[in-house]
Amino acid sequence: MLEAALEAIRGRRWERIVVFTGAGVSADSGIPTFRGAGGLWRNFRSEDLATPQAFSRDPALVWEWYEWRRGLVRAAEPNAAHRAIAKLERAVVVTQNVDGLHARAGSRDIIELHGSLFRVRCTREHTTGEALEPFGDVPPRCECGALLRPDVVWFGEMLPAAALDRAAQEIAGADLLLIVGTSGVVQPAAGLVSLHRGLSIEINPEASALTSNCDFAIAAKAADAVPRIVEGLL
Numbered sequence: 001m002l003e004a005a006l007e008a009i010r011g012r013r014w015e016r017i018v019v020f021t022g023a024g025v026s027a028d029s030g031i032p033t034f035r036g037a038g039g040l041w042r043n044f045r046s047e048d049l050a051t052p053q054a055f056s057r058d059p060a061l062v063w064e065w066y067e068w069r070r071g072l073v074r075a076a077e078p079n080a081a082h083r084a085i086a087k088l089e090r091a092v093v094v095t096q097n098v099d100g101l102h103a104r105a106g107s108r109d110i111i112e113l114h115g116s117l118f119r120v121r122c123t124r125e126h127t128t129g130e131a132l133e134p135f136g137d138v139p140p141r142c143e144c145g146a147l148l149r150p151d152v153v154w155f156g157e158m159l160p161a162a163a164l165d166r167a168a169q170e171i172a173g174a175d176l177l178l179i180v181g182t183s184g185v186v187q188p189a190a191g192l193v194s195l196h197r198g199l200s201i202e203i204n205p206e207a208s209a210l211t212s213n214c215d216f217a218i219a220a221k222a223a224d225a226v227p228r229i230v231e232g233l234l
């Protein structure tokens with residue numbers, strides 16, 4: 001399938017490339033995915049850790065989990081897939097990931113649908129700020145005294161409207177869509193893919209909810225297959 005996809009992309013000029021990514025693109029950096037073997041939702045209950053109700057009930061517990069995840073990501077490096085995607089200088093990266101690895105790999109135009117582990121938001125003023133370093137004490141507080149929360153989207157919350165709108169526009173207008181490492185089951189993010197009318201190539205070692213609608217589905221790890229596809233595009 002990789003060869004067939006390479007055949008389809010070579011020798012054509014792609015004007016608008018969108019790369020839509022999920023946790024699987026970071027799996028080869030050692031960051032756990034959410035579903036599947038070893039996935040976070042196999043070992044933790046999302047309703048205890050990733051909902052507004054969980055945060056109201058026990059902000060320290062939620063923050064401990066986020067501090068652990070932030071530590072994993074800080075210690076990780078972008079992998080060959082992130083680096084290859086960054087070589088597509090004009091591509092738009094639409095990611096469900098909160099790990100910041102696309103930016104660390106050098107991608108410039110990144111739409112973060114689910115926020116970032118390295119930003120916080122004041123629960124009273126709704127202002128956001130960068131937060132790269134570990135917090136000594138959790139839960140951290142804003143200067144105004146209110147609790148800070150991770151600036152991520154939790155279950156039951158809306159996605160940032162500007163990010164969602166722009167992602168929809170970019171995907172609808174893309175002539176090539178690469179879908180990397182997502183199970184394609186979380187809405188509304190996964191539903192954006194149905195707006196696409198051009199050629200689509202999925203890279204995922206397992207079948208996903210999006211596989212049957214893709215023109216090519218490459219059953220391989222992101223770090224192995226994405227660099228080959230990008231070479232074919234450059």
Ligand code: OAD
Nearest residue numbers: 022023024027033034035096181182183186204206221222
């Ligand atoms: P999932 O954990 O649902 O899916 C990860 C996908 O990556 C699966 O389809 C795996 O087969 C695939 N995968 C695993 N290893 C891979 C590798 N080395 N290379 C390529 N693919 C690989 O993660 P997402 O689809 O990102 O939401 O999950 C979507 C959302 O659900 C997340 O953004 C998060 C979660 O709950 C929020 O937190 C709002």
